[in-house]
Amino acid sequence: MQKQRELDQLIRSVAESGEKLPVNERRNFLKNGLALLGGAGVAAAARGAGEGVPPGVPSWTRSLGSSVNTNPYGMPSPHEAHVKRRTVEWLTADKIASVSFTPLADLKGIITPSGVVFERYHAGLPDVNPDHHRLMIHGMVDRPMIFSMDDLMRFPSVSMIRFLECPANGGMEWRAAQMDRLQFSHGMLACCEWTGVLLSTLLQECGVHKDASWILAEGSDGSHMSRSIPMEKAMDDALIVYAQNGEMLRPEQGYPVRLINPGWEGNTCVKWLRRLEVGDQPWYHREETSKYTDLLPSGKAREFTFVQEANSVLTNPCPEKPLGKPGKLWVEGLAWSGRGRIKHVDVSFDGGVTWREARFTSVVEPRALTRFGIEWDWNGNPALLQSRAVDETGYVQPTYRQLRDARGSSSIYHKNAIHTWKLNSDGSVVNVQIS
Amino acid sequence: MSRFPEFAKRLGAVLLLAAPVLSAPALAEKAGHYGYGTPATAEQIAGWDIDVRPDGKGLPPGEGSVEDGEYLYEEKCALCHGSFGESVGGYPALAGGDGSLTDPRPKKTVGSYWRYTSTLWDYIHRAMPFTQPESLEDDEVYAITAYVLHLNDIVDYDFVLTQDNLTEVRLPNEDNFIDEERPDTNNKRCMKRCKDPDQIAIKSEAAAYVPEGGPDALYSEHEPEEDAVVTTLTGSGVYERHCALCHADGIGGAPKVGDAGPWADRIAKGMDTLYRHAIEGYTGDDGIMPPKGGFVNLPDDEVRLAVDYIVEQSQ
Numbered sequence: 234m235q236k237q238r239e240l241d242q243l244i245r246s247v248a249e250s251g252e253k254l255p256v257n258e259r260r261n262f263l264k265n266g267l268a269l270l271g272g273a274g275v276a277a278a279a280r281g282a283g284e285g286v287p288p289g290v291p292s293w294t295r296s297l298g299s300s301v302n303t304n305p306y307g308m309p310s311p312h313e314a315h316v317k318r319r320t321v322e323w324l325t326a327d328k329i330a331s332v333s334f335t336p337l338a339d340l341k342g343i344i345t346p347s348g349v350v351f352e353r354y355h356a357g358l359p360d361v362n363p364d365h366h367r368l369m370i371h372g373m374v375d376r377p378m379i380f381s382m383d384d385l386m387r388f389p390s391v392s393m394i395r396f397l398e399c400p401a402n403g404g405m406e407w408r409a410a411q412m413d414r415l416q417f418s419h420g421m422l423a424c425c426e427w428t429g430v431l432l433s434t435l436l437q438e439c440g441v442h443k444d445a446s447w448i449l450a451e452g453s454d455g456s457h458m459s460r461s462i463p464m465e466k467a468m469d470d471a472l473i474v475y476a477q478n479g480e481m482l483r484p485e486q487g488y489p490v491r492l493i494n495p496g497w498e499g500n501t502c503v504k505w506l507r508r509l510e511v512g513d514q515p516w517y518h519r520e521e522t523s524k525y526t527d528l529l530p531s532g533k534a535r536e537f538t539f540v541q542e543a544n545s546v547l548t549n550p551c552p553e554k555p556l557g558k559p560g561k562l563w564v565e566g567l568a569w570s571g572r573g574r575i576k577h578v579d580v581s582f583d584g585g586v587t588w589r590e591a592r593f594t595s596v597v598e599p600r601a602l603t604r605f606g607i608e609w610d611w612n613g614n615p616a617l618l619q620s621r622a623v624d625e626t627g628y629v630q631p632t633y634r635q636l637r638d639a640r641g642s643s644s645i646y647h648k649n650a651i652h653t654w655k656l657n658s659d660g661s662v663v664n665v666q667i668s
Numbered sequence: 669m670s671r672f673p674e675f676a677k678r679l680g681a682v683l684l685l686a687a688p689v690l691s692a693p694a695l696a697e698k699a700g701h702y703g704y705g706t707p708a709t710a711e712q713i714a715g716w717d718i719d720v721r722p723d724g725k726g727l728p729p730g731e732g733s734v735e736d737g738e739y740l741y742e743e744k745c746a747l748c749h750g751s752f753g754e755s756v757g758g759y760p761a762l763a764g765g766d767g768s769l770t771d772p773r774p775k776k777t778v779g780s781y782w783r784y785t786s787t788l789w790d791y792i793h794r795a796m797p798f799t800q801p802e803s804l805e806d807d808e809v810y811a812i813t814a815y816v817l818h819l820n821d822i823v824d825y826d827f828v829l830t831q832d833n834l835t836e837v838r839l840p841n842e843d844n845f846i847d848e849e850r851p852d853t854n855n856k857r858c859m860k861r862c863k864d865p866d867q868i869a870i871k872s873e874a875a876a877y878v879p880e881g882g883p884d885a886l887y888s889e890h891e892p893e894e895d896a897v898v899t900t901l902t903g904s905g906v907y908e909r910h911c912a913l914c915h916a917d918g919i920g921g922a923p924k925v926g927d928a929g930p931w932a933d934r935i936a937k938g939m940d941t942l943y944r945h946a947i948e949g950y951t952g953d954d955g956i957m958p959p960k961g962g963f964v965n966l967p968d969d970e971v972r973l974a975v976d977y978i979v980e981q982s983q
Contacts, residue, residue, distance in 0.1 A: 369712070457718065536845045643772070643773075663873055665871075
């Protein structure tokens with residue numbers, strides 16, 4: 234212990250001396266110090282001491298910064314490196330057909346930065362050459378067509394802010410509280426501005442037969458992900474997307490082109506989209522029979538449960554964002570509904586006995602994440618925090634009991650129950666389920 | 669089918685000859701409103717049109733026996749799915765679970781849960797084997813499908829699955845799928861005295877998550893935000909951000925961090941060589957190390973820190 238304390242002291246003094254040096258020298262100094270001390274604890278010391286807070290003046294105020302275009306494509310500050318996708322090792326058999334989660338606790342507003350949108354692959358992330366990529370539309374159409382990326386981008390474009398959620402989001406919570414942080418309990422969720430051409434535009438271009446009623450969407454990755462989409466959705470708001478948050482899609486999100494079915498299961502939003510076949514019945518492929526069907530207590534299973542129903546969760550506080558000292562606090566969270574706009578969000582601090590309506594702090598778009606917030610005067614006692622979304626159809630986010638009464642606890646998908654965070658008096662937050 | 673391309677070529681030649689004779693308006697009628705894109709030929713469609721429906725539409729000619737399927741399955745499928753379809757290492761089980769759908773832990777397999785035989789053929793054909801999708805011949809897909817059916821006691825060992833009899837093979841759970849019936853909950857927007865506070869009990873609790881930085885991150889010690897900050901100047905940090913992409917899993921021939929074997933020879937060349945290769949790039953027998961892993965703006969010092977870290981982890 235004594236040795237450790239000495240070491241800590243040494244590290245701190247190294248870091249403090251480093252603070253007084255210009256950036257480049259400081260980097261060398263720290264590096265040398267690091268080599269000297271074996272690295273442990275330097276990080277902690279560097280941030281704990283001499284930050285240049287008033288009346289001090291930090292090093293970056295007294296030296297030149299780097300030149301323009303040092304980073305031709307800018308990245309987040311290195312100090313934000315903890316804001317990243319993470320995985321749950323035990324969840325899948327391998328890392329190729331697997332999932333990573335959006336760091337919801339650290340995000341602001343309603344737009345998910347493209348680089349941290351959750352990933353879901355069934356055969357890994359393909360490296361698609363856009364010059365060679367084609368989208369084929371055929372089947373019950375007058376004119377079977379092949380579109381290059383250049384072709385697709387000539388059509389009138391449409392942009393919309395919509396959430397994207399894996400229907401298995403929160404699926405690990407059906408039987409009991411399980412995931413220890415927000416990133417894992419709700420992180421198969423994102424919201425982006427998607428730009429592309431309406432699927433209806435392309436279908437009209439090809440001339441859909443009158444008796445056609447379903448479309449098979451298929452990806453060009455090794456899994457050839459395939460889902461049957463009803464014609465009504467295809468002709469409504471389904472979007473053939475090539476851009477996300479102002480730039481071309483990220484590879485992880487289906488570069489160069491994917492399908493987005495707003496408000497519907499993320500799995501139907503086929504990535505690396507290569508083919509749309511128009512038909513008159515569903516294909517009943519693996520991802521719409523063996524998977525993505527909701528098994529009920531009766532042994533029957535619901536199929537084609539496309540819509541992601543209204544849901545919400547508090548993002549601050551949450552396990553990753555424990556609370557500070559008691560007093561006035563700004564509590565906030567996200568709400569979303571696959572059926573349209575969020576109408577109200579209510580927040581409870583006593584496990585659902587009393588509710589207060591929160592206010593929206595973002596734009597309220599249909600089928601988009603909506604941010605809400607509410608002020609709370611915390612007295613420092615343990616509390617049970619919940620949020621409850623109501624959408625424009627009047628649907629009220631259900632309790633776990635209501636959800637289990639209707640569907641049991643084996644359906645894996647579409648868990649949208651009111652979520653409870655237990656706040657301890659030390660400010661820590663734990664995922665719980667209550668009666 | 670084999671004659672088709674030749675026929676198409678001839679047809680194409682005829683159309684080409686005929687094209688100048690067609691009037692311009694006749695061609696215009698054929699195009700869509702915008703006229704973008706290229707008409708898909710039958711041959712192009714055939715190359716990609718792999719889907720199969722429950723009514724058999726899309727099934728190619730072919731056949732495969734349970735017996736042939738057994739050998740193929742052992743070679744190509746058993747590693748992940750188990751010799752009896754019981755599952756290995758978390759990959760999907762293909763057999764068993766009969767009558768388990770109402771159990772607390774249902775076991776969903778081809779025999780206990782899947783709806784149509786066509787789905788099995790389609791999926792094996794489109795996505796299996798996991799590491800080599802679309803590598804199987806049609807007859808091999810019939811054979812493996814037949815064997816998986818046999819593993820589920822749905823067909824006998826002497827059964828031969830064909831294009832013609834596939835739709836007749838019914839799976840036990842076919843009739844247990846129902847259409848969407850939602851919303852199926854009816855919560856009310858109660859605001860006050862919505863439940864009895866004395867009846868509230870914690871039914872389950874996830875393991876407590878300790879924020880990065882340890883328990884000290886909680887307010888009782890100091891402000892949580894401070895511990896969320898990660899410095900750039902540690903080898904592990906640089907590694908996580910810039911190197912782990914390839915070196916964590918060995919992507920593109922990159923030696924995996926922690927694998928002493930592949931690193932021994934490299935480390936033997938000396939740190940200066942390792943630094944130089946990492947900074948300037950290097951082409952080896954197993955693959956290419958791009959300069960600074962492609963992060964050209966990374967300061968040399970940080971690359972060296974990452975190399976130090978990797979070596980430390982891989983000795």
